[in-house]
Amino acid sequence: MQTITCTPIAFVSNTRLIPDDDYWGGIISTITLTDEFDQEAFLGLSGFSHVEILFHFHQVAAAEIILTAAIPREQADKYPRLGVFAQRKKLRPNRLGATCCEIVKIEGTVLTVRGLDAINGTPVLDIKPVLKQFLPEHITQPPWVDELMKDYWK
Amino acid sequence: MQTITCTPIAFVSNTRLIPDDDYWGGIISTITLTDEFDQEAFLGLSGFSHVEILFHFHQVAAAEIILTAAIPREQADKYPRLGVFAQRKKLRPNRLGATCCEIVKIEGTVLTVRGLDAINGTPVLDIKPVLKQFLPEHITQPPWVDELMKDYWK
Numbered sequence: 432m433q434t435i436t437c438t439p440i441a442f443v444s445n446t447r448l449i450p451d452d453d454y455w456g457g458i459i460s461t462i463t464l465t466d467e468f469d470q471e472a473f474l475g476l477s478g479f480s481h482v483e484i485l486f487h488f489h490q491v492a493a494a495e496i497i498l499t500a501a502i503p504r505e506q507a508d509k510y511p512r513l514g515v516f517a518q519r520k521k522l523r524p525n526r527l528g529a530t531c532c533e534i535v536k537i538e539g540t541v542l543t544v545r546g547l548d549a550i551n552g553t554p555v556l557d558i559k560p561v562l563k564q565f566l567p568e569h570i571t572q573p574p575w576v577d578e579l580m581k582d583y584w585k
Numbered sequence: 586m587q588t589i590t591c592t593p594i595a596f597v598s599n600t601r602l603i604p605d606d607d608y609w610g611g612i613i614s615t616i617t618l619t620d621e622f623d624q625e626a627f628l629g630l631s632g633f634s635h636v637e638i639l640f641h642f643h644q645v646a647a648a649e650i651i652l653t654a655a656i657p658r659e660q661a662d663k664y665p666r667l668g669v670f671a672q673r674k675k676l677r678p679n680r681l682g683a684t685c686c687e688i689v690k691i692e693g694t695v696l697t698v699r700g701l702d703a704i705n706g707t708p709v710l711d712i713k714p715v716l717k718q719f720l721p722e723h724i725t726q727p728p729w730v731d732e733l734m735k736d737y738w739k
Contacts, residue, residue, distance in 0.1 A: 434592050435710070437681070438586055467652060474671060475665055476667075479724075480724045485639070498626065499623070499625040512629070513628055514625055514626045514630055515626050516636075516711075519714065519719070557683075562673065571634040572714070576718070
């Protein structure tokens with residue numbers, strides 16, 4: 432089986448120690464590049480308002496990964512059973528997260544962002560600027576997503 | 586050094602054999618899940634219009650990876666020197682790509698999308714539904730991005 436090996440380019444530091452489902456909106460995180468990088472890696476990033484952070488759900492055990500389908504938050508009264516690739520849940524193959532965050536400040540090799548839904552100590556695999564041209568303009572989604580996301584960014 | 590091992594969950598098939606910079610908009614790609622999965626993994630995905638594809642720039646050699654800064658497309662008359670994390674170029678640490686694409690159809694374990702900027706044979710590491718609540722609302726970016734992206738999705 433083909434494997435792809437990644438190494439963390441940075442680590443997250445914040446006050447969030449447990450990956451609860453909601454209330455990520457106010458979380459301020461610092462993302463500190465590893466010693467492999469210097470401040471050149473962030474040159475020009477301050478011209479952008481947002482970054483996309485690719486990260487690893489490092490506390491998810493291999494045995495927890497879902498390969499088929501599951502009910503979001505195990506709430507069968509609210510949500511349908513959904514394939515793992517129809518959800519953004521952390522119990523997923525390769526345990527990769529991808530979230531767009533607002534840049535708060537950049538100092539040397541430390542990037543501070545608002546709204547990263549990753550806990551303290553999370554390994555970061557990539558940082559990309561958010562370009563308007565990479566955002567889809569008109570998207571549609573099932574109505575129950577609004578209920579699922581109701582308190583997520585609060 | 587900590588390493589994170591990923592395995593492809595799918596592979597891309599399309600007509601694009603060379604990763605030129607532009608003209609990705611019309612590309613139709615099929616993304617076929619590996620034998621580890623069945624159609625349950627896509628259950629409910631048809632309720633969404635877009636997916637985010639995380640993939641591996643598998644043809645980039647380790648020696649090509651940029652850790653500091655570079656001028657986009659080596660065109661110094663048009664673009665400033667930019668840190669690797671202020672660009673979405675493929676010559677980057679961990680060689681990860683992340684692109685939102687329009688869903689064309691889903692049949693069994695084969696997902697067809699429009700506008701994936703990845704060549705034929707690309708290993709896919711994750712597929713996530715695009716949720717309105719995960720898209721930033723008001724972003725800003727430097728003015729030269731419009732020039733850089735002028736023909737990208739044509």
